[in-house]
Amino acid sequence: MVSVPTYDVASAKAGKTEVSLALGEQLLYRTMKDAVVMYNSNRRQGDAHTKTRTELAGHAKKPWKQKKTGRARAGDRRSPLWVGGATTFGPRNTRRWVYHLPQRQRLVALGSALQGKLVDNEVQVASGLSFDKPSTKSAQAILDGCAMKGSVLVVLKEQNDTTWRSFRNLARVSVRPASDVNAYDLLAHKWVLAEEGALEVLAARLPEAK
DSSP states (O other): OEEEEEEETTTTEEEEEEEOOOOOSSOOHHHHHHHHHHHHHHTOOOOOOOOOGGGSOSOOOOSSOSSSSSSOOOOOTTOTTSTTOOOSSOOOTTOOOOOOOOHHHHHHHHHHHHHHHHHTTOEEEEETOOOSSOOHHHHHHHHHHTTOOSOEEEEESSOOHHHHHHHTTSTTEEEEETTTOOHHHHHTOSEEEEETTHHHHHHTTSTTTO
16 A cells, blocks of 8 residues: 545645555666656657758769869769768668567556656545546646646546646646556656556556556
């Protein structure tokens, strides 16, 4: 059992609750680091692209004859030695940085990240977190009531379009269902605001729970 601070949306009162979470015994910093590197690497688009001689427009005619000009010999204007010429060994958009850690390792990193947030008292449970219609003003009032300043990850028990649309316009606030949260999501945000029951759904994915 883990004691987690709570915030009642209806009464705007804070409290404490006991949540049953099966987490690891210690924080695995290297595993969390490996997971963050993987997620960042998989987000790389690889848009940087330079052209080789064959991709540049222009003719292949020699700019001047080979001998008796007093100048260095030149083959064509697309040479990498010339301004506006090709690039040698430049970045190409054919490279991909995508790779995947084993699923169990990713889940272990998720458990360590969640445990670290709980140890640092950066997790709160919001009871009654629901909206009749999308309202950014109401969403901001909830964050103010929880005294959350900075980046916030809102974890939902299940996908809810109304709640997502209420929080999406707030700066540095991300919304994820518990089934999609990963270690990078937790570590990239200062605070975690979990809907009631979302932490149990998140903990059920961990190897310790299985």
